[in-house]
Amino acid sequence: MEELKQRILKDGIVLNNSVIKVDKFLNHQLDITLLDNIGSEFYHHFMDQEITKILTIEASGIAVATLTALYFNVPVVFARKSESITHPEDKYSADVYSFTHEKQFNIFVSREYLKPGDKILVIDDFLANGQALLGMARIVHEAGATLVGAGIVIEKSFQDGGKLVRDAGINVFSLARIKNMSDSGITFL
Amino acid sequence: MEELKQRILKDGIVLNNSVIKVDKFLNHQLDITLLDNIGSEFYHHFMDQEITKILTIEASGIAVATLTALYFNVPVVFARKSESITHPEDKYSADVYSFTHEKQFNIFVSREYLKPGDKILVIDDFLANGQALLGMARIVHEAGATLVGAGIVIEKSFQDGGKLVRDAGINVFSLARIKNMSDSGITFL
Numbered sequence: 001m002e003e004l005k006q007r008i009l010k011d012g013i014v015l016n017n018s019v020i021k022v023d024k025f026l027n028h029q030l031d032i033t034l035l036d037n038i039g040s041e042f043y044h045h046f047m048d049q050e051i052t053k054i055l056t057i058e059a060s061g062i063a064v065a066t067l068t069a070l071y072f073n074v075p076v077v078f079a080r081k082s083e084s085i086t087h088p089e090d091k092y093s094a095d096v097y098s099f100t101h102e103k104q105f106n107i108f109v110s111r112e113y114l115k116p117g118d119k120i121l122v123i124d125d126f127l128a129n130g131q132a133l134l135g136m137a138r139i140v141h142e143a144g145a146t147l148v149g150a151g152i153v154i155e156k157s158f159q160d161g162g163k164l165v166r167d168a169g170i171n172v173f174s175l176a177r178i179k180n181m182s183d184s185g186i187t188f189l
Numbered sequence: 190m191e192e193l194k195q196r197i198l199k200d201g202i203v204l205n206n207s208v209i210k211v212d213k214f215l216n217h218q219l220d221i222t223l224l225d226n227i228g229s230e231f232y233h234h235f236m237d238q239e240i241t242k243i244l245t246i247e248a249s250g251i252a253v254a255t256l257t258a259l260y261f262n263v264p265v266v267f268a269r270k271s272e273s274i275t276h277p278e279d280k281y282s283a284d285v286y287s288f289t290h291e292k293q294f295n296i297f298v299s300r301e302y303l304k305p306g307d308k309i310l311v312i313d314d315f316l317a318n319g320q321a322l323l324g325m326a327r328i329v330h331e332a333g334a335t336l337v338g339a340g341i342v343i344e345k346s347f348q349d350g351g352k353l354v355r356d357a358g359i360n361v362f363s364l365a366r367i368k369n370m371s372d373s374g375i376t377f378l
Binding site: 023024028029030031032033035036058059062063066067069070073074075076077078080109110112113 | 212213217218219220221222224225247248251252255256258259262263264265266267269298299301302
């Protein structure tokens with residue numbers, strides 16, 4: 001998605017070889033026009049898949065998931081994060097290790113909002129090590145629903161998440177795939 | 190907003206005299222059609238105010254703020270929450286006491302995204318004790334921006350936040366004001 005790549009080049013701040021800050025349009029301030037165009041891209045890619053629900057994780061996935069859902073005319077469910085590892089009866093949950101925060105946390109979704117028969121599109125802002133996406137995939141599987149695919153805004157292709165999730169059979173569609181980045185610039189795949 | 194009130198009556202779960210769970214359409218699963226209509230209500234109420242930016246707090250305010258911003262064609266900034274009370278140079282921050290979680294936390298916004306001259310509309314899902322809204326108002330004031338008003342989805346009018354924030358001069362527009370609630374039902378103002 002050319003508009004997104006240009007925006008990453010313009011406003012992304014490369015902190016080091018593996019961390020890029022996109023607070024200006026995606027993770028703190030939200031450029032609603034850009035995010036709406038991103039939603040449209042996801043819609044046109046997955047529109048024939050009879051999606052019934054969109055799944056994301058709080059907090060920074062919510063805006064993109066919401067604008068994507070407006071095109072599909074389906075509800076969003078956002079997985080919640082908890083630092084306590086609990087598996088209550090009425091929730092689907094998965095433990096996810098965050099390399100960014102260097103700790104394990106738990107994500108959960110109420111059983112009420114994912115059902116067998118649901119065709120789920122996962123939306124997230126970043127794909128890096130793939131742990132969050134694999135956690136959501138486990139939750140969808142546990143619910144007996146079908147994971148149709150995953151729409152990712154920015155994939156850090158130099159990390160191993162992309163290979164992991166594709167090897168796990170997840171149909172990933174990333175709008176910008178960063179091949180490498182450093183002080184001297186960002187290269188896309 | 191009649192559609193919202195009917196939805197609260199249908200799907201809101203009153204846990205006790207002060208807590209209502211609206212996870213089915215607002216706080217965990219998001220009914221995007223309803224939230225889009227809510228955004229339209231906020232737009233029609235504040236459309237003449239030359240809003241330049243919408244401010245909310247992660248996580249459950251983000252979806253409503255996003256759909257409201259789509260009508261206004263302005264960016265959203267979401268204040269982040271932190272449990273550590275830090276006041277770094279490059280952030281506006283406010284300490285907010287959460288009666289729900291019985292602890293103080295810190296909300297912050299990068300200085301880059303709120304400027305003097307900005308006319309800010311705050312959007313949030315709930316108004317109860319008013320602490321979150323007062324915290325956001327302090328941040329807007331600290332930035333030298335103007336707080337035009339606050340669009341609230343559900344106000345618990347039996348708690349003191351509504352009076353506190355209106356006494357502080359904030360122009361509050363709540364779509365559903367709950368007068369009281371119990372096992373036997375919910376009454377709106």
